[in-house]
Structures are given as structure tokens and as C-alpha cells.
Amino acid sequence: MKTKIKIFNMLLTVFFFATLIGCSSESSDQISGEEHAHLTQAPYVPPAITRKHTTKVIIDLEVREVIKQLSDGVEYVFWTFGGDVPGSFIRVREGDFVEFHLHNHPLNKLPHNIDLHAVTGPGGGATSSFTAPGHTSIFSFTVKNPGLFVYHCATAPVGMHIANGMYGLILVEPKEGLPPVDREYYVMQSEFYTEGNYGDAGLQPFSMQKALTETPDYVVFNGSVGSLVGDKSLKANVGESVRLYIGNGGPNLISSFHVIGEIFDLVYSEGGNNAVQKNVQTTLVPAGGSSIVEFKVNVPGNFIMVDHSIFRAFNKGTLGMLTVKGAEDKTIYSGKQKDELYSGSISTASGVNSFTGELNKENRKEGYASKYSTGDSKVDENLLKTAMASGSKASSPTEMFNIGNSVYNQSCVACHQADGKGIANVFPPLVNSDWLKTHSKEEAINNVIAGRTGELTVNNKTYNGIMPPQNLSDAQSAAVLTYVYKKFAGKDVAVSAEDVKKVRAAKK
């Protein structure tokens, strides 16, 4: 009898505990408590969620129609979720019950709504959130699927609402959370269709025609050209792990997201919560989609983020920067160890042969060679070969200018642009540059042959980028500077190969 009771008691105890355990694991699925979501503006991300239970999350998001800068001197009317493009970053946990308050500011002209790709239901919430100016819509949903999702406005004409900036990201963390990392950032690509061309100053209206033909003048990260460069570049220290939440608002283009000089250790493809790829160079981010990438930064320097559809990066603004500080590790990356002259094999090209003959006959003594000669005939030969490789001879300032022009087009145009205006906030202008006026030609030569890093102020704008040393001969360097002075500063400055050679020698 006693044993029976004992057994019964034991069973009861076991049952009791089992129930308790059952309850406690169950309870994490039951909604307890209530909190207001902490939203952030790009490039910042709300802190990781530490709670282990589902809760009710109240989100307040205000739609504002605002005039802001799209590029240096260029303004645009942005329609925003939270006052900025991209919209506020929302972070919730799988299973959370979200009560969404969409406010449409009374001064807005238009009705708006929100379609969250994290929502299961008609219109992703759009049917329930259609809101007139000066009103608020409230609707609720449970975030059932973990992942990184785009949200956007879906009011007709939908394309225009998205084109004007109405998109953002909502991260639904899986129940078990995401692995901890040192840095998290929010980067969202999108394009803008303006009536004017790239760089045309003033308030630019939306161009329906360019949107229909999918030919934007601006393709940018985080809503404007230069939003992630200079002071505003993303920061990390050597040895840290970085996670980027990347979104693409479109409205039309697909992004080939790439960080120059980095390899993504891990990619959560298309923003799903399973890391499915390791060691990825470029990840595709669909319009209306996302991606999560993680990588450890091993060496210091500026790492440029681009859409590797590369004309967008250098001509339309899809350029951001991750600045990594810390100690160098020469075994991982040495930096430039040596710069040697390489002439290649040019004797087989027939055009060059005939050109050599001509040059020998007419210009050897009076023209090109004597101008750039240092008295050392070996150097003369090399100079000639280099000049011939560039396909021109130079015996007059005009010809110097022409050679300089072609050197410029090959070596400088990608950053300083054909018109010499550079790229706002990224690459300084040459045209009407006060730097060129206030600095000696030796300093200019030094920039070309040795490159330049760090802060640089041109026309009252501060740049903090990197210009690599140009692999140009003395003659080519001289020619391109002659060209730059004449073309962009309107000055005849005699820069000779001799000058370049002197600066080079002084450095050694």
C-alpha cells in the first residue's frame, strides 16, 4: 500500500514537472507583455532582441512628404516612411503580434498605405492601412515567418509611390535569434527618375517617362548620392564581424551588391533566415527583396560598396564606403610593394613601326624627345615607347593637350568624370578647383604619381577618399596635367616630363 502511494506520488511529481516544463516551453509562444518598437533610420539598426518570449509590439510609423537632397545641389520631393529614405528599420521577433499605426501627416497631399512583405494577408496590410492625409490607420498581424522583408507603399500609382522613396526593411528575427556580430548596418538601394539629368541642380520633379523606360539618372544607397561616404561612411575595426541588412526598393532595377576588397563569409540569400551560401563575392538583391551578408574585416582601409552593374556606381551614385581602422597585416594584404616600368611588346604592331620611323625622322632631335629628354638616351627610348603606346606624339602644347586628353580618358575619367566635375561627396572636382589654384604644380604631380589619401578640401567641400598612384610615365603624367590645367582651370601651365621626374626623384 505504502509503495503504491509512493509510486503514485512519484508519478504525480513527474507529471507535475512535465506539465511545468511543457508550460514553460509553451509560454514562449504565448504573447506576454507589450512594447513600443524602437525604430532607426539608415544606416543604423535597432539592437538585437534579447527577450525569449513573443510579445505585442506597437509600431508607430509616420508618412511625411519632404524636400531633401538627392545629390549635391539637387533636391527631390521624397515621400517617406518616418521622414527619411529608406524608411525606418523595424525589428521584431518571430511570432510577435504587431499592432501597426500608420500615420499620414496632415500636411501631406496624398493618401498612403503600407504593404509589408512580412505580413500574411491581403495586400500585406495594404488593404487595411489606406490612409487619408491627417488620419491614422491601425491594423494588426502576427509575424509568422522569420527573415528580412521589404515594406513599401502600395497606393495607386504604386510605381510612383515607390519611386519617390516609400520603402524600408522589417527584420523578423528567428526565435533562436541571430548569431551575435560586432556591427550591424542598414543599406538600401533604390533608383530615382528625375526630369533633369544626373547632377542638374535644383528641385527635380519625378519623370514618369524615365520610370516607364526604366532609365534612372540616380541609383543610390540610402536615398541620396554620398549618403555613405566621408564622415557618413560605415565604420568598423580590424578583426570585427560586420552584418549588413541590404534591401532593394527598386522600383525597377536588380542590385548586384558587392563590397570591393571583401568577400562575404556568409550570405542569407534573398533575406531568408537560413545561411545558404558561404564565400560570396556579389549577392543579387531583387527589386522588392533583400539579402543579409556577414563578413569579418581583416585589414584597415576604405572598402567601397557598389552595385556591380558598375556604371551605376561611377555615374549614377551607387557608391558607399566602409571604413575599417586598425593595424595592418601585410601577410593578408601587402599594399603596393614596387612600381616598375613595363613597356610590353610593341614591335609587332605595324602602326607603331611606321610611327617610329616618322618620329625618328622628324622629331627625334627637335621635337618630342628633346623636350622630354633628360640627357639619358635610355630614358628617351622608354619615353618614346610609352608615348607611342599611347598612340600619339607630342611636339607642341596642342599635342601635349591631346595626349593628355587621351590619358585623362583612360586613367582619370572614371572618378573625375568627363566634365571634370567629379562625383558629389566622393570624388573631388577638377573643374574650377580652388585646390589647383592654390597648390603648386609639384603638389599636383605628386598626386598623380604617388596618389593621395585622407582629408582634402576642394571648393569648401571636404573629401575623405583615396586616389591610387597612377601608373603613368613621366611624359604621360606631364601631358595629363597640362590637359587638366588647360581644360579645367583655364590655365597654361607648363608641366614637363622633367618636372615629373624631379618630383619622383625627390620622393626616393
Added chain:
Amino acid sequence: MKFEKINIVLTLFVLINYSTSAQNKKINAREKMAFIKGGIYTPLYGSKEEGSGIKVAPFFIDKYPVTNAQFLKFVEENPKWQRSKAKKLFADKNYLSNWKSDLELGKNVLPNSPVTNVSWFAAKAYCEYYKKRLPSVDEWELVAKASTNQSDGSKDQNYIKQILEWYSRPATEKISPVGSRGKNYWGIYDMHGLVWEWTSDFFSALVTGESRGDSGLERNLFCGSGSVNASDFKNYPAFMRSAFRSSLKANYTTSNLGFRCAKDFK
């Protein structure tokens, strides 16, 4: 159904009053209104077939949107439409909120600027008080599609571009005076570029040609479905007006929404 009844009663009321009103008052009203001879209007969500547009009968319409000064006079004579007295059922809490008080306009509100922050009920009451009515969507759109020199500018991309520019610019607290946006082909001022305007049947923006079942009601509210049935994919301003009307309820007031009145031609 209710609305129809009200309209019939109204029309009768208008007719009776119209015939008995003094001759000079009639002329005065006509001077401020323009005659629209009617025409064909193709709704955005109508059929795409040729000749399937809606025939709009001749009517009169105000040359200018109703101004703050005019509306002030109206609320002076109709105290129940003063800000503090209007029922919330007929005008939400932002009704005339840009005014200083019931009978004072305040510093950012110009007397000759269009009145805004008025509900549909208030706008309707105003028009009725002056023996007029709100224009229908069809009438309003027929007038609005005229550019400066054509009765139909809806295929003129430049004209559309100009309208779009205004729609996509944020509102300013101070609204320009009426007349500042120029007149169109019909001699009507400010159809675009000043304020949105109420229409009598704004709620019909939701009703599609195929009005069986409420499922159709959602189609212009979100994503691609909004354009499935559109008659003119490139007329973004029309999409925006349609979306704007769809977002409203009759007691809503917004800082950029005013109105003008119309009148039957009999």
C-alpha cells in the same frame, strides 16, 4: 439609395428656388460660373472600348474654388456649420482647424485663398445654401482634363507632367489665392495645382464598372491590381485623384482639400 433620394429632393428644391430667385441674383451667380457644354469623359476604371465614355450633360461650374472669405460668410449665416458647433459625424476634429476661431481666419489663412479642412457634408451644405450643388466626379474630370488651349489635354504629356509636379510636392501651410494657377480651355481657374476638390459622388471612385461584389472595391488600393482595369495607364494624375478620393470619408477634412460648386443647366 439615401443619397439618390436626397438628390431628387434637392434637385426639386433647387428647381423651385431657381425659378423664383431674383433675376439679378441669377446673373450674379452666372458671372461667377462658367457654362460647360458637356462632352464625353472616359473614367480611369472604365471600359477601354472606343466610344464607351460617359456622356456628361451641360452644366455650370464655379470659375474659382470657394474661398475662406466666402465660407466665413456662409458660417456666419449658418452657425451650425461653425467649427465649434459642427457635429463630428459631419465634420471630423480637423474641420476648419487652420482658422483661428469660429469666425476668424488667422494669420496663415488668406481670405481669398481656397477654403480647406472642410468635410463633404460642409461643402455640400455650402453649395446648397447658394442653390448649387457639388459637381460629380464625371463633371469635375471633364473640366479638369482641359489644358489651357484644348478641351482634352489628357494625351498631352507636358500637361500631365505639370499636374504631376504639383501632386508630388508637399503642401505648404499657406495656400495661394484663387486664380493663381491660371484658367483652362473652359475659363475655369485652378483645376490643378492649388487644392484637391470634393465631388458629390467621390465614393464612387471605389465602384468599378463591374460593380458586382465588394471584392472589386479593393482593386485600386494596392499594388499591381490597381492598374489592371485602367483605361489610361499613363495618366498618373488620374490615378492619384482616384486614390485620393478613395481614401476619404464624407466627414473627413484635410489641409489640402477644398471644393467648388456646380449647377444644372435647365
